[in-house]
Amino acid sequence: MSGADRNLLSVRGLVVRYPAGVQSAASLTAVRGVDLDIPQQGIYGLVGESGCGKSSLAHAILQLKPVAAGQALWHRQDLLSMRGSQLRSARRKIQLVFQDPLASLSPRRSVLQTLVEPLDHFGIGQAGTGQAGSREEQASAALETVGLSPDLRHRYPRELSGGQRQRVALARALITEPELIIADEPVSSLDVSVQARIIELILELREKLGIAFLFVSHDLAVVGQLADTVGVMYLGKIVEQGAADDVFARPAHPYTRALLAAVPVADPDHPRPEILKGEPPSPLTPPSGCVFHKRCPEPITPCSTIVPTETSLQDSQTTDHRVRCHLWNSTKN
C-alpha cells in the first residue's frame, strides 16, 4: 500500500503566490513548494513564526488563497482543481476554525442560527420540510459534543466567554460531519487553563468522531501537547517534519532548535531562552541558498548559495523524519 492511499490529505509541491502591489507585476511567494501528509485521524501540527506562510498554506488547501502550483489530494482527488458542486461537497468534509471566534462568528446571529446555517448551506437534514425541531436538535447535539449546554443556543457571541466562543466555532465546524478540521491558531487568544481544556476537547473529538486535524500554531508547547506529526515552517518551506516525539526530542534543523530554545521554561533554575539573531527575512526578497542561513548559528559553505534538499534521518522506524539542511546533507550515510 502506497503512502498516498493511507492519507486523508496529501499536499504536494504547493506554491501560494500573491500579487505584490497594484501597479507592479511583482509577486510575493508565501508558500514555496510544500509537501505534507495527514493520515486519517491524524493531528498534524504546523508551527512557525508569523509571516512564515503557515496560514496561507492552511487556507490554500481549501482554495481560499491563490495557488500557483501543486496538488492537494483528498481521497485521491485534487482539491485544488475542483470546481462547483464537487468543491462544495469536499468543503463540507474539511472545515475551518479560526483564531479569533469573536471575528469569525457573526455578532448578529445567535449560536443556534450560526450552527444551523451550514446545515442549510449544504442541504443536510430536512432542508425545506419545515421541521425546524430537528435542526434545533442537531444544533443542541453539536453543542453537547463540544461540552456546552444546549441552553446556550439562544445566546449571541458577545454573551459568551472566549473559551465558550471557541467551542461554538468548533461545534459549527463539527455540524457538517467533517473528516478534517483545519484549525488556524485556535487557542492562541485563550488563557492557558482554557487552552488546556480546548486541547483536551480536540483530542476527544479525534478519539470519538475520528476527525483528523491540521493544527496551525506559533506555540510549540501547544503543538507538542496534541500533534502526532509536526512540520516546522520557515519562509514558505517546511524545513523539518516528522513524528512529534522525534522532532521534539531530536530537533535536527538549527531553526527548530532555535525555536525550542526560545521558549521560556516555567522553572527559575532553567537557563534563560537563547536569542536567535536577526529578523525573519522578507518573502519579497528571500535570501539565496538556504533561506535560514543569515540567522543560522552554524552555517557552512554551501548554505548561502545552494538550496538544501530534503534529507531523511534514520532516527525513527515509525515516521519519516525529514530535514532541509546542509548539515545533514553532508553527513548523510
Place this chain on the structure above:
Amino acid sequence: MSKPVLTVRNLRVSIRSQDAPAMAVDGVSFALREGEVLAVVGESGCGKTKTAESLMGLLPTDTWDVQADAIELDGVNLPMQNEREMRKIRGQEISMIFQEPQTALDPVFTIGNQLCSIYRRHRNKNRKEATLAALDMLQQVGFADPRRILHSYPHQLSGGMRQRVMISMAMACRPRVLIADEPTTALDVTTQAQVLSRMTLLGREFGTSILLITHDLGIVAQYCDRVLVMHAGRIIEKATVHELFTDPQQSYTRRLLAAVPQVRTA
C-alpha cells in the same frame, strides 16, 4: 531589602454603574522595589491590566472609579486627581508599554519624529541633540542600524521591532518605573526572548524598576524577581519567583502552575 519605589495601598477600581458597582480591582496593596522586576500574573479578567492602567491614571473617570489609600512614588503621593500634574509623571517617572505596539505608535510619523519629540519636550534638547540621543537609545534596544529605523514608519517594521521601539520611547527619560502590560504576548517566541532580555537589561542599567504584567509563567520564571498572583481583583499570593515555583501556597496558584504547557524535549 531594597527600598520601595512605588507603593500601592488598598487600590480599588470599580466600574460606575447604576446597579451594584462591579469591582475590577478589590483592595490591592504591594510595593515595587528599587531595581526589581515584579511580575503580576493571572488569567484574563483578574484585574491585572486595570491595576496598571489605574496607576498610570489612564482610566476615564466617567466610567471608572479609582480609590486608594496611597499610591506613592519614592514616598510622595501621586497627584492622581490632577491631570496636568499626572502628565509630568507619565513618561518621565512612570512609563508604560502595551501588548500591541501598533496601537501606541502614530502611523503617520516616522520613528525618529516620535522618539525625538520625547527628548525635545521632556529633556529640552535641540533637534541635533535629540537625534543623537534617539540613535543611541535605538542602539541600546538592539538595533544594528538605528539610522534606518529612525527614518522608518511603524508599518515598515515587524512586531518585534515595533515593540523594541516602544521600549526605547518608554525608557527615553530613564523613568523610575516601567509598567509593561503583556509586552510580548503578540510576538513570536524568538522575538519575545529578544524583547524581554533587552527590556530587563535596560531596566538594570537605568535603575528602572519594572512591573511586568503577564499570563506566561515561563516569562515569570526566566525574567522576574518577585511575583504577585492575582485572582478576581485581589492579590492572592506574593512570593519570590523561587518560592512560587518550589512552594506555591494557594491552590489557585498550584492550578495555574499545573496548566502551563511545557515543550517536550529529550
